[in-house]
Amino acid sequence: MAGRATPDDEQGTDVTLEDLLERSGNQDTAAFATMYDRLAPRVYGLVTCLVRDPDAAEQVCCEAFLEVWRRAATYDPASPGAAAWVLGIAHRVALRAAGLTRLQADALHLARFDGLDHRSIDAHLGAEDPATTLLTSGLRRLAAAGGR
Structure with missing residues (x-):
């Protein structure tokens, strides 16, 4: 996106998902947007396996990323990884969409x-x-x- 700061470091190398998630926990919206761009297809793929209706799946994905944004500050870098952490949140949100x-x-x-x-x-x-x-x-x- 033109004019938008990217969360890549000064050398132009990609920042890890873990770094993006930690920065999101510090309210870095550019880092969150980059993390979203990288993980949205995987999150949507998981959610569509659990929520059959495409419109409901899109809503669940939005709710999952909102929860990721709210809880990003609680991410533990010693955990299995940022992608697993985000997908875990998406999985729980999808299960709750079933009324759990x-x-x-x-x-x-x-x-x-x-x-x-x-x-x-x-x-x-x-x-x-x-x-x-x-x-x-x-x-x-x-x-x-x-x-x-």
């Missing part, structure tokens, strides 16, 4: 993508409801919403 509570979506995400068992999920979430209840009710709600 945040706890149900988080429990399903921890079980499916992090491979945690119900005891580990209980310890991680610290929720009043046990993980087995969250997982069962979440899977039932997903099945009722069309098997996403």
Whole structure:
């Protein structure tokens, strides 16, 4: 885009997604825009697998990136990576679009993508409801919403 500052360093080398996400956490809109441009196709691809309606998938993508913007300051550079972090947020937003509570979506995400068992999920979430209840009710709600 003409006239817009790019978040590349002075030597012209590309900045990593991790750097862009950290800078986004400091309210750097140019860094966030670059990160969005790099990750939007992957996020949309993931979301369309979970949300079958194209209009709803676009809305979920927007909500996911808004959540990324809001939570960017909490990104831990020691985590698996910026792309995984953003895709994890998009996945949870897509599950919530199916009518899941945040706890149900988080429990399903921890079980499916992090491979945690119900005891580990209980310890991680610290929720009043046990993980087995969250997982069962979440899977039932997903099945009722069309098997996403």
